[in-house]
Every structure is written in C-alpha cells, then in structure tokens.
Amino acid sequence: xxxxxxxxxxxxxxxxxxxxxxxxxxxxxxxxxxxxxxxxxxxxxxxxxxxxxxxxxxxxxxxxxxxxxxxxxxxxxxxxxxxxxxxxxxxxxxxxxxxxxxxxxxxxxxxxxxxxxxxxxxxxxxxxxxxxxxxxxxxxxxxxxxxxxxxxxxxxxxxxxxxxxxxxxxxxxxxxxxxxxxxxxxxxxxxxxxxxxxxxxxxxxxxxxxxxxxxxxxxxxxxxxxxxxxxxxxxxxxxxxxxxxxxxxxxxxxxxxxxxxxxxxxxxxxxxxxxxxxxxxxxxxxxxxxxxxxxxxxxxxxxxxxxxxxxxxxxxxxxxxxxxxxxxxxxxxxxxxxxxxxxxxxxxxxxxxxxxxxxx
Amino acid sequence: xxxxxxxxxxxxxxxxxxxxxxxxxxxxxxxxxxxxxxxxxxxxxxxxxxxxxxxxxxxxxxxxxxxxxxxxxxxxxxxxxxxxxxxxxxxxxxxxxxxxxxxxxxxxxxxxxxxxxxxxxxxxxxxxxxxxxxxxxxxxxxxxxxxxxxxxxxxxxxxxxxxxxxxxxxxxxxxxxxxxxxxxxxxxxxxxxxxxxxxxxxxxxxxxxxxxxxxxxxxxxxxxxxxxxxxxxxxxxxxxxxxxxxxxxxxxxxxxxxxxxxxxxxxxxxxxxxxxxxxxxx
Numbered sequence: 001x002x003x004x005x006x007x008x009x010x011x012x013x014x015x016x017x018x019x020x021x022x023x024x025x026x027x028x029x030x031x032x033x034x035x036x037x038x039x040x041x042x043x044x045x046x047x048x049x050x051x052x053x054x055x056x057x058x059x060x061x062x063x064x065x066x067x068x069x070x071x072x073x074x075x076x077x078x079x080x081x082x083x084x085x086x087x088x089x090x091x092x093x094x095x096x097x098x099x100x101x102x103x104x105x106x107x108x109x110x111x112x113x114x115x116x117x118x119x120x121x122x123x124x125x126x127x128x129x130x131x132x133x134x135x136x137x138x139x140x141x142x143x144x145x146x147x148x149x150x151x152x153x154x155x156x157x158x159x160x161x162x163x164x165x166x167x168x169x170x171x172x173x174x175x176x177x178x179x180x181x182x183x184x185x186x187x188x189x190x191x192x193x194x195x196x197x198x199x200x201x202x203x204x205x206x207x208x209x210x211x212x213x214x215x216x217x218x219x220x221x222x223x224x225x226x227x228x229x230x231x232x233x234x235x236x237x238x239x240x241x242x243x244x245x246x247x248x249x250x251x252x253x254x255x256x257x258x259x260x261x262x263x264x265x266x267x268x269x270x271x272x273x274x275x276x277x278x279x280x281x282x283x284x285x286x287x288x289x290x291x292x293x294x295x296x297x298x299x300x301x302x303x304x305x306x307x308x309x310x311x312x313x314x315x316x317x318x319x320x321x322x323x324x325x326x327x328x329x330x331x332x333x334x335x336x337x338x339x340x341x342x343x344x345x346x347x348x349x350x351x352x353x354x355x356x357x358x359x360x
Numbered sequence: 361x362x363x364x365x366x367x368x369x370x371x372x373x374x375x376x377x378x379x380x381x382x383x384x385x386x387x388x389x390x391x392x393x394x395x396x397x398x399x400x401x402x403x404x405x406x407x408x409x410x411x412x413x414x415x416x417x418x419x420x421x422x423x424x425x426x427x428x429x430x431x432x433x434x435x436x437x438x439x440x441x442x443x444x445x446x447x448x449x450x451x452x453x454x455x456x457x458x459x460x461x462x463x464x465x466x467x468x469x470x471x472x473x474x475x476x477x478x479x480x481x482x483x484x485x486x487x488x489x490x491x492x493x494x495x496x497x498x499x500x501x502x503x504x505x506x507x508x509x510x511x512x513x514x515x516x517x518x519x520x521x522x523x524x525x526x527x528x529x530x531x532x533x534x535x536x537x538x539x540x541x542x543x544x545x546x547x548x549x550x551x552x553x554x555x556x557x558x559x560x561x562x563x564x565x566x567x568x569x570x571x572x573x574x575x576x577x578x579x580x581x582x583x584x585x586x587x588x589x590x591x592x593x594x595x596x597x598x599x600x601x602x603x604x605x606x607x608x609x610x611x612x613x614x615x616x617x618x619x620x621x622x623x624x625x626x627x628x629x630x631x632x633x634x635x636x637x638x639x640x641x642x
Contacts, residue, residue, distance in 0.1 A: 053536050074542035086533035090555040099551070100541035147541075 002064030002154035009059035019045045021211040030185040036198035037208035043191045079148035080157040085140045087132040094128040097146045118146040138169045158190040229354030232264045238323045240264045261352025267325035269346035279344035287336045297331045299324040394612035401608040421613040437591040447510035448572035460523030482517040504588045562632035570622045591618045
C-alpha cells in the first residue's frame with residue numbers, strides 16, 4: 001500500500017538525448033495509473049525508472065513516502081511484469097514464482113503457501129510443475145502475474161504486458177488484471193500504447209508525448225476535455241476530426257470562438273442531417289468510403305473547400321478528410337453528397353499550435 | 361528432403377556406402393592388426409580377417425607395454441591423457457564462461473580493450489608461442505606435471521567468444537527480472553545463466569575434450585619421464601624403434617584404445633551436443 005509520486009523527473013542519456021523532460025505524476029494508494037503514448041514517448045523509460053532499472057538524471061521518485069532514487073530494484077518493494085514475461089526458462093512455474101521469495105530468505109513453508117495461493121487465484125494450480133515453454137501465451141502471462149503478486153509488493157509495474165497476446169485473450173486478460181488489482185488493492189502503474197486498454201484500466205490516465213506529460217486525469221474527463229490536439233487525437237478511436245477553425249466556412253458558423261485556431265469534433269458527435277444546430281457546425285461532405293463493423297458504421301468523407309493542415313498528430317487524417325461514426329449499418333452510398341452537423345457542446349477548440357484547449 | 365525414385369536412390373546409397381568404407385577401412389585394419397601375430401605382419405602376410413591373439417595382445421598393451429625401448433603400460437598413458445583432457449576441457453569452460461560473463465554483463469574500464477586482447481589470442485595458438493610458453497612452464501617447475509600439461513592450453517579465446525555470443529542472445533529482461541527478484545550478480549550467474557548455458561557447455565566439452573586428448577606437440581615437449589607420457593606421444597615412441605621390429609599388434613591395439621574415450625564422450629553427450637549446436641532454450 002503506497003502512494004507513488006514523481007517530482008520533476010528527468011532522464012538524459014549520455015549522448016545528450018533527453019528521454020524524459022520533467023514529469024510530475026501523483027498516483028494515490030491503491031490507484032491504477034496507466035501511462036499511454038505512442039512508441040518512443042518515454043513511457044517505458046519512466047516505468048523502468050520507477051522500477052530502478054534506469055537511473056534518474058534529476059528529480060525524485062517517492063514510493064510510500066521514501067525517496068528511492070538510489071535504492072536497488074529489489075529493495076524498492078515493487079514487482080514488475082515484462083512485455084515478454086521474462087520467465088526463467090529452466091525453472092518450473094512453481095520455482096519461477098518462488099524464486100524472489102527464496103532470495104529474500106523466506107521460510108519454505110511460507111513460500112509454498114504463498115505460491116499455492118497465487119496459483120489458485122490465477123488458476124495455475126494444475127501446471128505448477130511445468131516449464132514455461134510448455135505453457136500457452138496466456139498461461140505464461142498469468143505466471144508472470146503470479147510472480148508479481150506472491151511478493152505482495154507495494155507497487156505493481158506492468159510494461160505492456162498484453163501486447164504479445166492475440167486480440168481475444170488480450171481483452172480477457174485486461175479484465176482479469178483489473179479485477180485482480182481491485183481485489184488486492186495494490187497501487188499499479190501500467191504502460192501501454194493501446195488507448196483502449198488505457199481507457200478501460202485506468203483510474204488515473206497519463207498521456208505522454210515526446211518525454212513530456214500532455215495530460216493527467218480521469219480517463220473519461222480526458223476523453224471529454226482533451227487538453228491538446230495530441231491528446232484529442234490519441235484518445236478515442238477513430239481519432240477526433242481536427243480542422244482549421246479559421247477557414248471561412250467554419251469561422252462564420254462558429255461566431256465567437258476566441259482566438260481558437262483548430263476545431264475538433266469526435267466522429268461519434270456528428271449526425272447526418274440537413275439542419276444546422278444553432279451555434280453548432282455543419283459540413284457538406286462527399287462520401288468516399290464506408291466501413292461497416294456491425295454495431296456501427298464509419299463514413300469517410302472529404303470536405304470540398306478546406307484543405308488547410310492543422311498541427312501534426314498521430315492517426316492524423318489527410319487534410320479535409322472527416323470520419324463520421326453512425327450507429328447501425330445503414331449508410332449513405334459512396335459518392336453521395338451529405339451534410340453532417342455537430343452541436344455546440346460537442347465542439348472542441350484549441351489554440352493554433354494545438355498546445356492549448358480553449359473554452360468559450 | 362525430396363523422396364527419390366528407384367535407380368537414383370540406389371546410386372545415392374552406393375556413394376554413401378563407398379564413403380563409409382573409405383572412412384571405416386583404416387579403423388578396421390587397426391582392429392584386425394591388433395589381434396594378429398607380429399611375425400605375420402612383419403612378413404607382410406597380414407590377413408584381412410581377425411586373428412586369434414586378441415586377449416594376449418590387449419593384456420600386454422594395457423598392463424605391460426611393448427617389450428622394446430619404452431616399457432610403459434598403456435593404461436598409465438591413458439590415465440595421463442584422460443587427466444590432461446579433462447583438466448583442459450573443464451578448465452577452459454570454467455575460465456571462459458566467467459570471462460564472458462564479465463565482458464557481457466559488467467561495465468568496467470577498458471572492457472572493449474580487454475575483449476579485443478582476448479580476441480587477438482585466437483591468432484596465438486600454442487604452436488606459435490611454444491618457446492616462451494615452455495620457458496614459463498619450466499621456470500615454474502611444472503615440467504612433467506599435470507599442471508604443466510594442462511595450464512598453457514586452458515586460456516581460450518574461442519570458448520570465451522562462444523559464451524559471449526550466447527550471453528548476448530539471453531534477453532535483458534531476464535537479468536532485470538532477477539534484479540527485481542533480489543538476485544545479485546553471482547546469484548544471477550549461478551541460478552539463471554549457468555543452467556541456460558548447459559547445452560552450450562556440453563557441446564564445448566565434447567569439442568575441448570577431443571582437442572585435449574589429441575594434443576601431441578605440447579606433451580611431447582614438456583614430458584620427459586615415461587610415466588608422464590600421454591597416449592598420443594606413446595604411440596609415436598612405440599613405432600620408432602632402433603634395434604628391434606616394431607611391435608605392430610601392440611601399436612595398433614594402442615591406437616584402438618586411444619580412439620575409445622573420444623568415441624565414448626561423443627556417444628554419451630551426443631544428444632546434449634546436438635541440442636547445444638542447433639537450439640537454445642530461452
């Protein structure tokens with residue numbers, strides 16, 4: 001049971017590359033914190049710094065009220081689940097889980113009871129004598145979890161633990177991890193590049209980009225009020241439509257928009273309609289592609305006029321392209337001309353460089 | 361492999377059998393010659409079928425030796441060779457796995473320089489540095505001793521390189537997981553790296569044992585006493601006789617006996633050996 005606090009944490013490699021540029025995050029006791037961002041954003045480095053596997057250039061990492069900057073990984077009272085599981089290939093499942101306990105000089109009876117308890121919780125009991133190579137991916141994943149929970153550490157660290165599993169198993173394990181964490185009520189930090197995993201698991205979501213924190217908060221709050229265009233397009237799939245708010249067509253509809261430079265509208269906030277909601281935005285589109293996934297349909301359209309680029313973001317659409325998400329399977333034909341509209345409360349406005357959200 | 365039909369398959373088999381015959385025939389001759397009467401061989405009337413002197417020849421070879429100049433029982437020579445080969449194989453593996461561990465897992469000053477120095481010794485086998493090596497061994501009073509036989513052959517760049525390559529394929533996460541599990545450098549080496557290297561060690565053992573067993577030049581130089589002779593040197597000494605007939609059955613019996621330990625080692629460790637060459641358990 002512990003808080004984890006990062007105070008102005010920085011990491012500069014010997015070559016001069018700045019991987020982490022001053023991060024402040026506070027994870028409360030028993031909370032599930034997810035670090036999310038595109039590859040190379042520094043999220044794994046940050047996690048490894050918490051684990052003690054990477055040195056800290058400056059700043060402080062505080063686990064349960066103790067500054068751990070100079071503390072060895074084994075003495076930080078953390079447990080880590082690796083992306084490739086990092087199970088000891090020559091040890092049985094039982095020994096994999098028991099290894100860390102024995103190294104700490106725990107009595108064999110206590111080791112046995114802890115491992116068996118973990119095996120029961122994770123449904124690994126029938127395979128305690130097997131070697132890791134005799135297990136499926138999902139079972140290995142559970143052994144890696146087991147190795148973490150037998151230690152009863154203050155903090156769990158997860159480094160993309162599900163990315164080696166197939167899609168179905170990933171969802172099942174995601175739910176399992178969440179349930180397990182709730183039951184054990186252990187503070188957890190979880191790294192992923194998958195925004196869906198991040199949204200579903202997190203109590204506290206930390207969106208990172210280029211070694212910096214873009215936004216911290218409750219996942220739904222972040223979804224509803226993204227602080228930058230990066231967060232807006234990273235959280236939510238398909239990504240938020242971003243367009244220049246200065247184009248004549250949009251400017252005239254927006255009216256008072258302060259000094260906003262970029263307008264964002266989520267695909268699900270559009271409706272296909274001939275009316276223009278008061279204060280909202282309506283756009284004429286030419287339908288270019290349709291994707292039906294059963295419960296919903298994605299309509300890809302292009303705007304005739306505006307082709308002005310906005311700040312670069314991941315998952316960015318070509319300028320002028322718009323995704324509209326509509327329920328059901330009924331959709332306009334390809335080539336049709338439609339009008340889509342979003343109400344005022346669903347509009348997101350950002351400064352011209354995309355770094356600031358503007359509330360009007 | 362593509363299954364081949366009729367005639368072509370027979371041709372392939374015939375070629376393989378010819379190959380086997382070429383390799384196996386000298387071995388067969390050695391075995392046959394070791395069971396015959398010396399006078400017959402000396403007259404050039406050696407039969408290609410086994411003779412009737414098997415037991416007496418092998419008894420004399422193992423426990424008595426030749427009746428000529430070197431009267432050293434081959435059992436003693438084999439013991440010397442065995443001790444030397446085992447010392448070389450085990451010593452090389454022990455030294456090189458430790459040095460490879462240091463080079464791969466520790467950041468110390470001049471790490472790469474040391475690695476390259478080890479690498480360069482690949483170009484300096486015993487034959488090249490034989491005079492200085494002899495001088496050192498002689499000054500350390502290690503002539504006619506097992507230490508003198510084995511030590512100069514133990515330091516090995518090849519085995520160090522092999523272990524280095526293997527260690528570099530071991531995922532870093534295993535080390536990190538060990539660190540989090542509270543295992544220090546020695547524990548990680550002992551509990552994780554050594555068990556993972558088992559197949560590599562077995563493969564190396566086979567190669568190094570045979571290498572040690574077949575040493576000729578070095579033992580020839582530093583052993584002067586007959587009771588420190590290795591079998592490879594002993595065979596050579598038996599053949600050159602100044603005033604008597606070479607006792608061919610005994611020479612051949614010694615050759616056959618000299619073949620046995622390497623064959624035994626290969627057979628015993630074949631499974632591990634092949635696994636060590638083709639797969640790594642990760």
